[in-house]
Amino acid sequence: MEHxxxxxxxxxxxxxxxxxxxxGITVSDQxxxxxxxxxxxxxxxxxxxxxxxxxxxxxxxxxxxxxxYMMALQQPVATSFREVISVLKASSDLERxxxxxxxxxxxxxxxxxxxxxxxxxxxxxxxxxxxxxxxEDSLNAYFKEDAxxxxxxxKTDEEIDRQFVAIRKAVTSKENEDAQHAAAKASYLMVARxLERxxxxxxxISEWTVYSKTGRIIELSxxxxxxxxxxxxx
Amino acid sequence: MEHxxxxxxxxxxxxxxxxxxxxGITVSDQxxxxxxxxxxxxxxxxxxxxxxxxxxxxxxxxxxxxxxYMMALQQPVATSFREVISVLKASSDLERxxxxxxxxxxxxxxxxxxxxxxxxxxxxxxxxxxxxxxxEDSLNAYFKEDAxxxxxxxKTDEEIDRQFVAIRKAVTSKENEDAQHAAAKASYLMVARxLERxxxxxxxISEWTVYSKTGRIIELSxxxxxxxxxxxxx
Numbered sequence: 001m002e003h004x005x006x007x008x009x010x011x012x013x014x015x016x017x018x019x020x021x022x023x024g025i026t027v028s029d030q031x032x033x034x035x036x037x038x039x040x041x042x043x044x045x046x047x048x049x050x051x052x053x054x055x056x057x058x059x060x061x062x063x064x065x066x067x068x069y070m071m072a073l074q075q076p077v078a079t080s081f082r083e084v085i086s087v088l089k090a091s092s093d094l095e096r097x098x099x100x101x102x103x104x105x106x107x108x109x110x111x112x113x114x115x116x117x118x119x120x121x122x123x124x125x126x127x128x129x130x131x132x133x134x135x136e137d138s139l140n141a142y143f144k145e146d147a148x149x150x151x152x153x154x155k156t157d158e159e160i161d162r163q164f165v166a167i168r169k170a171v172t173s174k175e176n177e178d179a180q181h182a183a184a185k186a187s188y189l190m191v192a193r194x195l196e197r198x199x200x201x202x203x204x205i206s207e208w209t210v211y212s213k214t215g216r217i218i219e220l221s222x223x224x225x226x227x228x229x230x231x232x233x234x
Numbered sequence: 235m236e237h238x239x240x241x242x243x244x245x246x247x248x249x250x251x252x253x254x255x256x257x258g259i260t261v262s263d264q265x266x267x268x269x270x271x272x273x274x275x276x277x278x279x280x281x282x283x284x285x286x287x288x289x290x291x292x293x294x295x296x297x298x299x300x301x302x303y304m305m306a307l308q309q310p311v312a313t314s315f316r317e318v319i320s321v322l323k324a325s326s327d328l329e330r331x332x333x334x335x336x337x338x339x340x341x342x343x344x345x346x347x348x349x350x351x352x353x354x355x356x357x358x359x360x361x362x363x364x365x366x367x368x369x370e371d372s373l374n375a376y377f378k379e380d381a382x383x384x385x386x387x388x389k390t391d392e393e394i395d396r397q398f399v400a401i402r403k404a405v406t407s408k409e410n411e412d413a414q415h416a417a418a419k420a421s422y423l424m425v426a427r428x429l430e431r432x433x434x435x436x437x438x439i440s441e442w443t444v445y446s447k448t449g450r451i452i453e454l455s456x457x458x459x460x461x462x463x464x465x466x467x468x
Contacts, residue, residue: 057453061451061453064451065451068319068451071305071315071319072311072315075309077306081305081306085302085305085322088319088322088323089322089323089326092323092326099434168420171420172416172417172420174413177413177416178413179408179411179412179413182406182411182419183406185416185420186402186405186406186419186420186423189420189423189424190423190427193424193427200333217295217298217299217302219291219295
């Protein structure tokens with residue numbers, strides 16, 4: 001039984017969703033700047049990403065507070081209920097993505113000055129491109145409440161996982177065994193893992209877009225199984 | 235303005251919280267089994283952890299559905315509202331902890347048969363003990379609605395981060411530079427990172443315990459800054 005919430009609620013909901021989009025844009029920007037800093041070996045740019053992270057945490061706390069306030073006082077129903085819940089849940093995923101941006105920035109600071117492996121850095125750059133597109137698409141799907149687009153985005157996570165496994169293989173392969181690259185290899189593994197994790201959180205955001213639109217709670221990824229398939233048994 | 239929800243709601247809330255505790259126990263068990271399999275180099279036990287993960291995902295979906303159902307239909311207020319919200323939010327953290335247990339199990343499968351480094355495995359065993367205690371304490375604090383205990387638990391995350399940084403240093407140190415340990419070192423780094431991430435999720439659960447009890451949304455960790463402090467600039 002669907003019924004409309006009043007104009008005051010609608011106006012607050014609009015503000016809440018617009019704040020969520022602002023947070024999405026901030027997170028997207030942090031990912032852009034942290035991956036660029038990593039590719040450019042730019043320690044100063046990486047430090048700026050670390051320093052900006054508190055903004056994202058404040059965004060999340062702010063969204064949580066407002067969403068809980070609306071839930072508690074206005075008790076929205078049907079679509080309105082789902083829209084507030086989606087913000088409440090998906091904001092945690094955005095916050096985690098922001099943490100991973102900081103993780104990538106930290107690696108940039110950590111390995112500055114160490115010898116690098118160009119071939120693996122190219123692989124990471126490709127994974128980075130895929131993740132940035134995926135995040136942008138998922139925010140668009142959320143904004144347009146496009147459940148079908150959200151489902152499609154979740155499917156691209158399979159390609160992300162494949163790229164992660166390929167980077168891992170390259171890092172541990174015999175051809176890069178020389179000791180001078182130990183620090184770089186550890187960082188490549190960490191950065192690839194951060195990017196792969198960002199993919200998982202984007203899938204979660206897509207799941208909340210589907211819930212908001214349709215009311216159905218679905219599991220869009222079968223991540224663990226898939227990763228297992230890619231790993232050789234030794 | 236606090237007012238009591240009816241007996242039907244109270245009974246459903248009790249069921250919801252008991253399901254949350256069941257999920258906590260299942261996740262705790264997965265962590266125990268995956269870290270033990272890693273320490274014992276036991277591939278079969280690790281595979282059992284991977285296969286059991288779907289239970290945790292089902293737990294989470296089940297809890298989400300029930301929490302949202304209760305929110306939507308019974309519109310709880312005050313403490314009851316916060317208790318349902320806490321389950322809704324903290325169940326995502328439990329699910330992520332379960333994912334990390336699978337990650338650790340996957341590493342066990344992945345490096346089986348490769349040469350190991352005893353000293354680093356001991357460090358990982360210590361970190362494992364600390365994490366298992368932290369998880370157990372946080373579930374107890376949740377169960378007893380003990381906000382003070384929850385705050386104390388969050389503080390132990392500092393020690394977890396310190397141990398993670400020490401393992402990372404050991405992995406990349408010159409004394410372990412020989413090429414035959416490349417696969418093991420990659421796995422040590424991954425496992426240590428999974429454990430460190432579990433610590434972050436335990437802090438989140440503690441934050442929701444505090445919210446449930448006090449109504450205050452607080453940030454109990456200053457994780458990124460702390461990690462930064464521990465990392466040498468190179």
